[in-house]
Amino acid sequence: MVEFVGREDELQTLHQMLQENNQVAVAAVAGMGGLGKTELALQYAMAHREIYKGGICWLLAKAEDVGIQIVRFARTQLDLNPPENLTEDPNQKLLAQVQYCFRLWREGDVLLVLDDVSDYEQVKLYLPSPSSRFKVLMTTRQYFGGIAKLSLDVLQPEAALELLKSLLKETPGRIEKELAVANQLCEWLGYLPLGLELVGRYLARKQDLSLTEMLRRLKEKRLDERSLSKSKSEGNMTAQRGVLAAFELSWQELEDEDKQLGCLLSLFAAAPIPWKLVEQCLPEEDAQDLEEIRDDSLLNLHLLQRKGEGIYQLHPLLREFFQYQCTGLEQVEEFKRSLCRVMVAVAKDIPEYPSLKQINAVTPAIPHIGKVAKDLIQYLSDDDLIWAFFGNARFYNGQGLYEQTLPWYEQCIEVTKKRLGEEHPNFALTLNNLALLYKSQGRYNEAEFLYLQALALRRCQGGEENPDVAESLNNLAILYELQGRYSEAELLCLQALELRQRLVGEEHPDVAESLNSLAGIYDSQKRYSEAESMYLRALELRRRLLGEEHLDFATSLGNLAYLYQSQGKYGEAELLSLRALELRRHLLGEKHPDFALSFNNLAALYELQGRYSEAEPLHLQALALRRKLLGEEHPSVAESLNNLAKLYYLQGRYTESEPLYLQALEIFEQRLDANHPHTVKCRKNLANLRDEY
Template sequence: MGAKANTMIPTTLYDLLHQCSVKLLLSDGTRGTGFFVAPGYLLTCEHVVRNHGGFPIQVSWQQQDNFAEAHIEEILEEYDIALLHFVPPSDDLPCVYLSDELKVGDEIYLFGYPDTEYENGRPVTPEFEGFTGDAPPFMLLEKGQLQPGMSGAALLNRRTGKVCGMAKFTRDQFTDLGGGGITSAVIFQQLPKLVKLQQEFHQQDQRWQKFFNQDTPSKEQAICPNNLPRSGTVRFLGRENELTALHTRLHQIDELTITAIQGMGGIGKTELALQYARYHLKQLTYGSGICWLQAKKLDVGTEIVNFAQTQLGLTPPNNLNLLEQVQFCWRNWPIQGDVLIIVDDVADYAAIKLYLPPQEPHFKVLVTTRLQLGASIQMIHIEVLSEDISLKLIESLISSERLAQELTVAKALCRWLGYLPLGLELVGRFLSRKPDWTLEKMQQQLKSKRLQARALNKRQADMTAIHESAAAAFELSWQTLSKEEQHLAYRLSLFALAPIPWDLVEAWSGEDEDDLEDWRDDGLLNRSLLTRVGQGTYQLHQLIREYFRSKLDDWPKADNLKRSFSQKITQISKQIPQTPNREQILEITPTIPHLTEVTTTWLDSLSNESLICAFVGLGKFYEGQGFYREAKTWYEKCTQVIKQKSRENLSLLASIQGHLARIHQLQGQYNESEKLYKQVLKIQEKSFQISSPEIAETLNDLGVTLYKQGKYSEAEPLFSQAVQLRKTAYGDVHSKVVEGQNNLAGLYNAQGRYDEAEKIIY
């Protein structure tokens, strides 16, 4: 007799199928799936073992890589069936129960070993849609992502509780198009000896019958007590990796596994937990119950006792206090497998900690929270959706035709909403109720009314999210912030929607650095209102920034804060040299989005002089890198703003037009440059003394533009006058004087007047 198999007692039919499934490894690295079909026999597809090359096939079982070696017993190439024989190292191995009962629409469950990921296997739940016209026909499966490596997996019919066939192929390994399989009827027909072997085994071994002789595995409620709320999602998208990570974390071998889904308000924590629970309710993963607790609705202890009474039939003694009643429930919980306890929206971990189940492996605890709960709890932080998934979510609510008509606008909408699931769903549902609205109209309303737009304040009753509006999703966290933490939020809301260098915040605020860090870490980061995106760099989500700005609008000191911020950022622009080098560019770059924000959003907070500094700083930043088009744009914007704000201040206008003239000159647009320099010179002659350095610079620059056009006779007097004015302003040996003399000498050389050029240089 062989040794007993080292397996756990299966608590569900799905556990038993897992224990019947094996991974097959060939000497050339090929791998596939197989399953125990009779004592000492494995069934798989012929194409899985086609390249065995006469070598034994390695059988891996329950993560035991060297479990056994198998050899080919019989090959049916035409039908893609292979029967393998192996010497069982144990006499207690289970075998599947084959049955040819199958109907269109039956839900199928399989467990296989894909060759790209999930080293220890993964489940798939397709649906049987019918047979092909082949002889014999193949099963066609849909709605499940069969992947290469899963060929040879047993197909469990969830209606009958028996194996109706074997997976053969995938339609598309990257989507949920499904695949196909070989029916048990064909297997029995081609391998008639399996009929007898199956019958003999299952007469002696009752493990399989234990499950399909029960009421029926499809009646999850009877097998898995639960109080799960209804999901309001139309289509759940983009969280496949998180679902897998959740299951992996919850089933690590620990005394008590507590896993937390953590993220900002509206990001879909509750929906992710609910989708996970509902999926595993169907899989019967948690045979002893799934208990859903809402941390903010009732006392968690009371909810646990209520669940035990209504779902499990337990009656805690009346003479016990609440905590003792909860402990009674944990001690007397009927255990037929794992238990999943979900605590949704935890705002105070200490308030629920006492009521959590004992440290026993069958209790799995999942919480959703905005908080960082500590190192002892496994955190799964979820991010916003990708653009592609965001568009699919909108499409599921408004139709593909409507989306396709305004795809560019739809992408802009998703961007404005920061790819936040709650915002996307609110807007999508609003548009579904407004069939005459274009997406462009929706975009315009969001831009004008922002968080006050109706679309973001019209929650429907069937939605999973409990928040009445996008703002309400953040209000809960805002109310728990201290006064200092709220003031920090005001400050951060003034920055652009870009990474914020923390040293910039420190330099501006004037607060104690340690205090500032505590307000950031314990207040905003801890509540998922701020994200750390790099070393010393942080960023606000688009909608959270909108929310903080709405709060800032109601703060009495808002105007002072805006002026202070604008002045600080503008001071940085003064440090940008005319031609910054690479190191200076790298140092300045993180500040550029925030300087841009000042020139667009906080323009009214700037004095005229500061305004010029901000625009010119941006122009010089791009000009120094050779991005003349971008530099020209900023100089032109500055010209427009000056004309609107300060029509009388011609000197400011002359200053910015001088920069614009320089850009035209650098681009070889000499006619435009000449016209602008002449306009600047006229303004300066009225505004400054004739000997001023400003006039000297303009004369020199205009001379260069004329020289570049070959207008030597016009350029010469300008160069000469510029040299004299520079000598008056700076002295005879100043670099500006030398520059002007070199310009004049270059002109003489161009005219062939070499003696005059030599006299100037020497």
């Protein structure tokens, strides 16, 4: 016997719903096929049979007229024999007999179960009067307005695993041996009780079949996998159908327009779906008509779930079922093209460096952009091809989640090269973006190789007088500055600045970027007066062109603050640093590498002023953030280690300082080189420390 797990709270709630009303308590145990509605009703009846002294009457709503079933039950189980002549109206004969049976029913409370009700109006006529001792429990796939409703959801992951274990208890240890796969199996089945029971029983019969192989078969054959069909040997199951057959019952109740909408929804990723995206996929359809189909058909039949305001989701197996039905739908190809069009438009709206507000706004769309990149790129035009990948890359990169960004750019390079070839401008653009990512990860040598490749391609494609060439020159200059190659960096940055001024004019964000880059190169060489002039020009341009609520403006504030700090202008530096910190907190949140940079710079400022107690927690926070976001081997982590070590050195805490210097030096030597300015400085710091004791 299979254990009944995961529904203890629902059983208790159901009992309370049926008992708390003196009138008839009609509790609709609603939900899509396979959730175990009938099993829950059965378990409730078995658990509480002692309190229903008048008996439990179980009726199959779809099998036969409910009135006929009630009269038959009364005759066979209660020895009642309702007369034929209770009324002269032949149309009221059956109703009169039902009422007669209710009046003479055995004493005590009665539980009347109506299983699988599809039309409430057809059974309402036969229900007992509100003042009677009868309790009525219905199971249904639909929603009946005005009736107390207990809506079943899928099982919780722990309960789903427990159900699977109970089905395989004859082979102990089988789940534990492949525990991770067992959890994946439950997830693939969407924690649906019917799917879990069918697959569990199938595995119980196939004792040599591993869970890994079972999962592989499900992924390959989907709903056609035989384990999801009910075996003739499973006579003790409450459910009478397999998954496909169970869903088919609801499918048959849908109109053509309902089915089309269901198929469109199944093309989205297996994630919550913003309804506005669905409407955009069907621009010629009336929004109110779509809403009616959604609410009156798909939601009413529990084929779709509302997850929040404007957010809906298909159960994973229902999504499989709708895709299964899509194969015979002539509109499916157009639906795929429409979905791609909408998701590309969303991707193009994601800025290269999105703010936290923009990230939160686009988050619900991200899985669906990824779905297009994974499964539907053949429906994208050549010009739109990169955006299925760029959308997700910008989303993750904008949060400083570089490891999650990487596969999107790598896949984009592979796909772009295969379809468009290496001579296409978008291939060079993708190389450039991957190089930017490598730079952010501290992978400077790999970044340089890609930058040079992108620059060469752009020169071939558009000649020297090309904004893309200017971008590549500027990016390469920034990289060289990070590598301590200042003379090369300055030359390239000046070329980029001159080219941008000539192509786009003085009043352009690209010019501000080049000014900021050149200022950074001068700052690194302690050419402070030149750096200040450039930083101020960049700051003013960004203020005027982008506004003071822009990430680039925050960057300019932080850079100018760091310069003033180097010049000993501590008051001005602190004011700008705090402003940059708050702006980054507002725009990026507190889990971003740039926010860690603000901590680092402010800590360095306090340290120079001898405000060690204020500097230390900031250094520690910067180090922790950088380790978490960038990994242990990133040059920025080495910078934080070096800075914290220096703070401890200044406080005379030499034993705490030395191991930090050693860690920083090892990273600098590995990720930069032995002669990089950062490496040289760290080595000198360590030598000074050792001279002290």
